[in-house]
Amino acid sequence: MKLYIVRYIKLSYIPVNSLDEATTRITKESRKNPGHDFVEGIMYSLNKGVIMVGSFTPKAEPTKINPVARWYKKSFYKHVQDLSQSAPTVEYIPLRDYYHRHTYGAFWTLEILVPYANMPVMRWLFGWTATSETNWYKLIPAFFRQFSEKNVVLQDFIVPIGKAKMALEFFHKQVEIYPVWLCPSKSFNEPGFFKFDENPDTMQLDIGIYGVPKNLDDYELVKSNKIYEQKFNSLIAPVQLESPHIYADTFLSRDEFYEMFDPTLYNKVRKQLNCEDAFPDVYEKISARI
Incomplete structure (x- = not known):
């Protein structure tokens, strides 16, 4: 029996261009046997999205490593959206970065209150503050909090x-x-x-x-x-x-x-x-x- 240290997730991005293709593909990938370690999808419109499948791996191709959770990186969903226009792509994401891929900005909800959250200057100077912690939420003026809660x-x-x-x-x-x-x-x-x-x-x-x-x-x-x-x-x-x-x-x-x-x-x-x-x-x- 071989034991190895898991350091990366080998993540494949599969663009889909219709609702039928999206639902068929995520169903197929979810039911594979042997299956993937991770399966998820993000739809950017009713007919456009990306299905992602990932597996644990101890090694990675150096040129394809992408630490997606670094403070200066754009939100993960923005990165995935960029790849929706290309052919299927493979990246190797460090394990901790993968688990925190949606932490920055709490998926995509931060931009509701901070529309400029994904601007490069904003990410570089203040990206480290945009975690999933809710403490910063208390600093938002009451008017904006009420808008969020109601709308x-x-x-x-x-x-x-x-x-x-x-x-x-x-x-x-x-x-x-x-x-x-x-x-x-x-x-x-x-x-x-x-x-x-x-x-x-x-x-x-x-x-x-x-x-x-x-x-x-x-x-x-x-x-x-x-x-x-x-x-x-x-x-x-x-x-x-x-x-x-x-x-x-x-x-x-x-x-x-x-x-x-x-x-x-x-x-x-x-x-x-x-x-x-x-x-x-x-x-x-x-x-x-x-």
Whole structure:
């Protein structure tokens, strides 16, 4: 048995030029056996994006090493967007840089409040300050924070990967926010919070929607988010709103929320550990109080 130190991720960038190509490619790469260590995608429009597949490797071609998380580097999604216009490309990314590829500017949300965040001078002089820490957020004037809280969509939805096209078309019609993050994950038929369909051992796709809707006149914080959740619950079921992340609020009632989940085991453990009176449950943690 050979042991080696993993130092890099060998990352392949695969441009896609249609929604069908994007959903077909990410499904194919996610289901490969043996599979990749990492698979993700970024869509820059309904028909343009990049699918990325990565594998651990102890060595790298020196001319293809790219430490993407350096403070002076442009945001990772901007780098990927540049590659969307080229042929498939391979880079070797140092392991720590890969894990922090979306740290600078918290994916692409920093530019909502700081539009010049990706200017070369800004990155070189102040790039080291733009981490994913939320402390800097407290320094932003209240007016801008209120704008962000009322007009920015920050939601993740998990859908069966076979229904990814339907989900992406729905969000394009509702908010037309880009980029959109795509992250596949495997579901397992084991007790837990997730509700399974008739074929539980399936591949799911996390769709990350982070940004300002193209037409703000049609967006209303509570009403619009409730429509998104109800639409997914009724038409694309089974669907899981990614509730463990505290940035993703839910605007549903408690009964509506738990239609998407199976809290049986969760409630049993809370009762066994005497948590019911000590800690709020998942719904109370993420229920938006507007």
